[in-house]
Amino acid sequence: MSTTIPLIVKILASSVSVANRAGKIVRDVMSKGELGIVEKGKDDYQTEADRSAQKCIIASLSAQYPKVKIIGEEEESPDDKGAIPSDWIVVESDKDVLCMQCPASLQGICEEDIVVWVDPLDGTSEYTQGFLEHVTVLIGISVNEKPVAGVIHQPYYKTIIGGEKVMGRTIWGLQEAGVGGYTPAPPPDSLIITTTRSHSNPIVEQALQVMNASQILRVGGAGYKVLQLLEGKASVYVFASPGCKKWDTCAPEAILAAAGGKLTDILGNFYKYGATVSHPNKTGVLAAVNDELHNYALTRIPRELKDTLAKK
Ligand code: AMP
Ligand code: MG
Ligand code: MG
Numbered sequence: 001m002s003t004t005i006p007l008i009v010k011i012l013a014s015s016v017s018v019a020n021r022a023g024k025i026v027r028d029v030m031s032k033g034e035l036g037i038v039e040k041g042k043d044d045y046q047t048e049a050d051r052s053a054q055k056c057i058i059a060s061l062s063a064q065y066p067k068v069k070i071i072g073e074e075e076e077s078p079d080d081k082g083a084i085p086s087d088w089i090v091v092e093s094d095k096d097v098l099c100m101q102c103p104a105s106l107q108g109i110c111e112e113d114i115v116v117w118v119d120p121l122d123g124t125s126e127y128t129q130g131f132l133e134h135v136t137v138l139i140g141i142s143v144n145e146k147p148v149a150g151v152i153h154q155p156y157y158k159t160i161i162g163g164e165k166v167m168g169r170t171i172w173g174l175q176e177a178g179v180g181g182y183t184p185a186p187p188p189d190s191l192i193i194t195t196t197r198s199h200s201n202p203i204v205e206q207a208l209q210v211m212n213a214s215q216i217l218r219v220g221g222a223g224y225k226v227l228q229l230l231e232g233k234a235s236v237y238v239f240a241s242p243g244c245k246k247w248d249t250c251a252p253e254a255i256l257a258a259a260g261g262k263l264t265d266i267l268g269n270f271y272k273y274g275a276t277v278s279h280p281n282k283t284g285v286l287a288a289v290n291d292e293l294h295n296y297a298l299t300r301i302p303r304e305l306k307d308t309l310a311k312k
Contacts, residue, residue: 006102007109008141008174011065011116012149013093015139016170016181018060021090022053022137023155023168026121030132037128043199045124050074053120053137056088061139063089067111069275072118073247094170096180103176106148115142115275117250123221125198132156134197136223140250142273148175149258150251152223171227173255184259185232187289190214194225194234199243203308207240207266207284210300222285226252229289230259236297237287240266240305242312244281246273256287262294263287267306283309 005013029035029049036048054072061070119138121127126134137153150173157169171181193211196204197218208216217234219225222244228234250273253263264270265283286301288294 005098006107007111008106008114008143008149009098009100009102010093011061011068011114011141012100012151012172012174013097014061014064014090015116015141015151016094016097016172017092018057018090019137019139019151019153019170020168021060021088022056022120023153025049025053025056025088026127026135026137026155027167030127035128043125045128046074047121047124047128049127050121050124051080052088054118055084056090057118057120057137057139059084059088060090061116064091065111068114068116070116070118071247071275072120073245074120097172100174100177102174106143106175109143113143115273116140117142117247117273119223119247119251122223122248126220131197131220134220134224136221136227138223138247138251140247140252140254140273142250145272145274145277147250147254147257147273149173150254152227152251152255154227171230171255173258175254175258177258179230179255179259182227182230184230187232187235187293191236192217192234194219194228194237196239196241199241201241203305204239204241207238207301207305210302211236211238211297212300222248222252226256226263226287229256229261229287235289235293237285238297239285240301240309241284242280242282242309244285245279246271246277246281247279249281249285252287261287261289262291264294266301266309268298282312
């Protein structure tokens, strides 16, 4: 009975369904071919897909959970206040997620305790350049400043079900309860690092060089990089730059933690995800599949490099 399902489980189940719909919007914009690219800043773009997918997600979640604070990456422009297509409002919930066991620590929370961080399209550079498998939709759910649940949806992931090609898959995680939507795999035998494809700089490269890795994978999006950790394609994600924002890391951090991994800044500190925090992750991102690898990477990064990022 829906009234007995804890709020956090309901929001996660709603987020899975709305991420699927947002992913279809992302594909539809690309199929139409009118991307409507806007340059927000240096190396920072927005497309019609980013704008529309965010409207779908925020309208759907705020209709069902009006007191939850939702923070999306894209700014709403004043001439954007009009009605959105009715088929962008999703009220369904994922049935598998609704059956998840909620940890005791999250059972008593109310809407006012929750902040949802939305990246409607993570990997916009890659989307515009045709690296479509890097693109994800991210919905991260934080409670009392801590990421506790999240969704990573991949609009261009292909599977064959019953002989038919199905586009898109959705990965989710809930603190102390588990993860779903993919097949977890152990880390690779040698150290494989994943990092940015389109936002590198000399400090980012310096932090990679000191890792002594057997391979460095350069792919787009925080969501896709954490998926590589979850699926055993890489073991550590290193990004010594202030470029990522809270909406990039909230969902990936929550899912990675639910799978036994860890995401912090380059200094080893956790980010906070309360409603009033500043959006940039100024001191970078360091994530690993387990504590041991996280600690290894943390100790390899030179003190001066940490100090340089901390001063920025
Ligand atoms: P990347 O690993 O470069 O694909 O970046 C992961 C996320 O952080 C994406 O949402 C990027 O847009 C964002 N990001 C990283 N670096 C920058 C930057 N220098 N300027 C703007 N956004 C960035
Ligand atoms: Mg992003
Ligand atoms: Mg984005």
